[in-house]
Amino acid sequence: MAKIQMTTPIVEMDGDEMTRILWKKIKEILILPYVDLKTEYYDLGLVHRDETADTVTVESALATKKYGVAVKCATITPNVQRMSEYNLHEMWKSPNGTIRRILDGTVFRAPIVCKGIRSYVPTWTKPIVLARHAYGDVYAAVDHAAGEGEKVFLVTEDKEGREISRQLVHDFNGTSGVVQGMHNCDGSVRSFAHSCFRYALEQGLPVMFATKDTISKVYDGRFKAIFNEVYEEYRARFEEKGLWYLYTLIDDAVARIVRSEGGILWACKNYDGDVMSDMVATAYGSLGMMTSVLVSPDGKYEYEAAHGTVTRHYYKYLKGEETSTNSVATIFAWTGALRKRGELDGNEALAAFAGKLEAATVATIEEGEMTGDLIPLFCREGIVPKKLNSEEFLYAIAKRL
Secondary structure, three states: OOOEOOOOOEEEEEOOHHHHHHHHHHHHHHHOOOEOOOEEEEEOOHHHHHHOOOHHHHHHHHHHHHHOEEEEOOOOOOOHHHHHHOOOOOOOOOHHHHHHHHHOOEEEEEEOOOOOEOOOOOOOOOOEEEEEEOOOHHHHOEEEEEOOOOEEEEEEEOOOOOEEEEEEEEEOOOOOEEEEEOOOOHHHHHHHHHHHHHHHHHHOOOEEEEEOOOOOOOHHHHHHHHHHHHHOOOHHHHHHOOOOEEEEEHHHHHHHHHHOOOOEEEEEOHHHHHHHHHHHHHHOOOHHHEEEEEEOOOOOEEEEEOOOOOHHHHHHHHOOOOOOOOOHHHHHHHHHHHHHHHHHHOOHHHHHHHHHHHHHHHHHHHOOEEOHHHHHHEOEOOEOOEEOOHHHHHHHHHHHO
């Protein structure tokens, strides 16, 4: 067949470990035979980020602002152990955090539902869409290791540099310790709220937003107040569609979600969304079955898998051992980006291809061919599931595609 042509490139952000291996295989087996793929490539693997002092991450985010659509492989956020393993010059910050800070967007994550893959939470019969604020908080925080006897203050200055507030954070009298300062911006929180309410109206979903304003009265209280204010702009349209908006505490939200049937948009602050999206994805079957897209206020899109780099499988791969790694979320990152590129460029063939690749991926699982993580969850009468290794699974999809 003649390959489907592209007019505008997608920003391609390569990653680390097992997902980096699968990234190349997905392109070779499922995309390049059918699409004349045009990308602007950035290597966000940890080695290259260290070589460029992490400037490559900033460059990839700015390219996303230029071209409007990006697809990202999972990447390592280094800790102390990774510092020595990779002999890093610095413990670089989360590349996702850097990209989200530059794009100032909202992350929407939703499970990929397949017939026969049962949820760990039996009541969840409908997808739960998790909206994660993608700016600030702990991901842009400033940390300090305080010595014994030191005092740490939160100091605020006005535009002219005059001190207008000084609050004692802690007096480390008799002990050492750590402190952290984090921030957020009203404009970003307001954009987050608008994104959530717009998305919910498009998808016909009620919205629940949760923080801990009983403890963090000023910080989380500001989130609550802005969400309530923005909701008033959408209230009439929500009520017209029979939808609702609820603010509640994060611990109450967790209890409500577990008891629910799904079919809701759950809006979370940055860190809450990071944790809860993994919980929701796992409960639906696997971290490999969760889509993720970052949407900026000015309509830029960055698609990625919601999971990490699958380190354990990567070490097996390096030893020459067989792996059975779920690549579904990474495939859907590519299809999401290809579909959006097609929609923005008026390229119907490209958008249609993305839909067909998704359908072939779901059909492969529903017909009993899957990676090992899904085998214990599969239950369809008359079908005995077959475990495939990482590459066999991609070829099984290609056969249907």
